Amino acid sequence: MTQGRLDGWYFRKWSQAGKEVFLKSKAASLPVFAMSCFRLPKTVISKLSSIMSNFWWSSDEGAKKIHWIAWEWMCLLKSFGGMGFKDLESFNQALLAKQGWRLVNQPESLLARFLKSRYFPHENFLSAIMGTRPSFAWRSLLYGRELLSQRLKQEIGNGKDTKVWLDKWIDDPQEGLRPPWRKNHSFDVNLMVSSLINPDLRRWNLSTLQEIFVPGDIELILKRQPVVGREDFQSWKFHKKGTLTEK
Template identity: 35%
Template sequence: MGVSKLPMSVCDDLNRMVRNFWWGSSEGKRKTHWLAWPKILAQKMKGGLGFRDFRLFNQALLARQAWRLLTNPASLCAQVLKARYYPEGRLEDTVFSGNASPTWQGIQHGLELLKNGIVWRVGGGHNIRIWRDRWLPTEPSRQPITQQGTCRLRRVAELLDESGNWRMDLLRRHFLPPDVNSISSIRTSPRVTDDILTWAPEKNGIFTVRSAYRLAMDERERPLATSTSRAPDGRRAIWKTI
């Protein structure tokens, strides 16, 4: 599961084994369903039992492989894969082809989840693209809500002066007030020149499979929570969640 994307049928079989253990029959008698399956899968901190969904767990394990390629670009494995699949670009911008190897398809599957959790820490700003990369402290997109329009600024470094401070005149000219407040809240230093790619779900910025799995669970539940809150009985659903 850590190197290959398992077929969905295999993941569903594993999930079915867990459900049968919890819900199944014994000596021809059907067991009582004490808890619904979503409640069994929910995190313990949210009142669930913390059982694993094998589809999402497989993706979280594969995201670790994509993280290694991002954080260790000088490794032999990363250099070989870059030469084969994205020689002129960056891994997070790669458009995957349909004839990729099974190993690369697994990395692609993990990368889809990884993109939702990575964020740039601003140093000199030379490697961070203003309109495409995730670098703002605002969740969940971590990107400017301002439309680029005719703005010719491309890199975050163009928004900093020689002392490493934000050029507030440029921010107010090209960005909406929420983006201005978000950008100006980022601390910068003239001594720090390297931009660092970090993992937002962890405070130390280092990727873990556990936090990736939690992120996958949250991403799956977010559309459901949004649609439920917009329903006519949404208020009751919100109070039930609380």
């Protein structure tokens, strides 16, 4: 399909600038629906990339011209010396990660409830395993989750769903997300983060923090106050509003 779409444009004598606009706005968007649902095989990704590369380097349909730069380099941002074309394999994973993001943030949706009943009835999407006889769509979603889970950040709402010593909720600039360091030898392994929040002030209970955490962790915790009016939630680390986009 992509090949047919591009073939129809060969008769026009495009400038390189025109080809750039066309490839970014039209050709790269053709398989988006399929890529949002399934992980495309590497052979299909390679074929699509080859079609786009041939169109970029050649002005005549069917003519073979030298590709002076590998397509992988052309997919780099312009600030890194590339042309900013989409790396289709990375784009495919990003679209699947976006579907995973919806499962995390919209657990009551029809799709989320169906997948939960089939693949992770007693846990959440982020901790679900592949299971027995998984569908291709489910395996594709787990491929997107590989990217999603690396860049999610645990945010504290009312603290009732996050375990203090077992969950990774401390955002350490040096180590990334991790559980807090233990100050005392004895501790309650099932202690929930909700126990650290002053329900009247709806803020961290400083005296409790000082009692059980090391000073460095207290400083990290106090940087963000809990959002007591909602349940604990996930945010995307690289967006100001904490929402995930394909970019």
